[in-house]
């Protein structure tokens with residue numbers, strides 16, 4: 001039996017190179033060695049208001065990007081979270097055993113709630129839904145970017161607490177972070193992580209940006225006032241550009257240093273832009289093919305949900321039995 005991998009992405013906007021380098025790229029690489037399930041977490045997306053017609057479009061766009069990046073749906077189901085009712089059901093059951101103080105401490109909650117005038121309860125419960133996504137499939141490994149590490153720790157706390165209260169029920173999932181690209185920063189502000197929901201034309205590189213747009217965004221990226229790359233005194237913007245290059249090129253630290261040390265920022269940016277353009281070219285070509293056949297994409301989503309449903313139902317039934325909830 002291969003260990004089971006579970007991960008997901010919110011269909012909240014255009015997927016960017018942070019989502020790709022922090023998550024999607026590694027999912028593709030892990031497929032042969034793991035039994036994988038990949039989620040499009042639309043129930044997470046609605047913890048903040050989404051324009052309904054736009055959300056529907058983004059769900060299918062995200063699915064198409066998964067396939068274009070190299071997820072093989074025959075091997076790894078691509079599941080829209082809301083098609084499997086067990087996610088919401090298990091969330092309620094876990095909510096009842098999760099102290100509210102654990103949720104109020106989450107950095108992402110504090111960050112996102114501080115930007116809202118009034119906060120929906122869903123934003124606070126977001127990490128419980130994420131715990132349910134993982135625990136419902138009894139996943140062994142969860143590959144994510146660095147920003148999700150805290151939620152993964154909480155998932156383990158939730159699972160441990162449940163197991164302690166009701167007996168061994170959940171597998172304890174391990175976090176898997178990429179060695180390069182775990183936190184890609186905004187091109188306009190390297191103090192903030194690149195994010196789908198951050199506005200600004202120069203903030204993120206979308207996976208579907210045409211080459212001319214990619215080049216323009218990188219040439220305008222924030223660096224610092226030094227003339228060129230100095231490995232002993234490096235600003236966050238330059239470090240971010242080098243990380244992006246390394247994550248796409250796969251060069252070692254030594255290769256990077258030998259090539260880029262002393263290079264002027266204009267030349268560095270040109271080379272980073274070309275690495276990104278070349279790295280995204282195959283994905284963009286496959287995306288065009290996949291979206292030309294919407295019926296195929298919809299059949300993948302329907303069949304994927306059918307495939308995972310029995311696993312989800314079995315876990316929910318077990319959890320209910322453990323808690324003494326009536327299962328008939």
Ligand code: AQP
Pocket residue numbers: 008009010011012013018019020021022023143144145146147148181182183184185193194195196197198
């Ligand atoms: N900047 C990033 N660098 C590396 N990895 C990242 N991820 C997100 N941003 C970066 C990883 O992408 C996966 C999917 O993330 P998500 O869509 O579930 O939500 P998020 O982490 O909140 O990502 P965004 O882009 O910032 O979305 P919004 O703006 O909608 O909240 C995760 O594995 C994440 O770690």
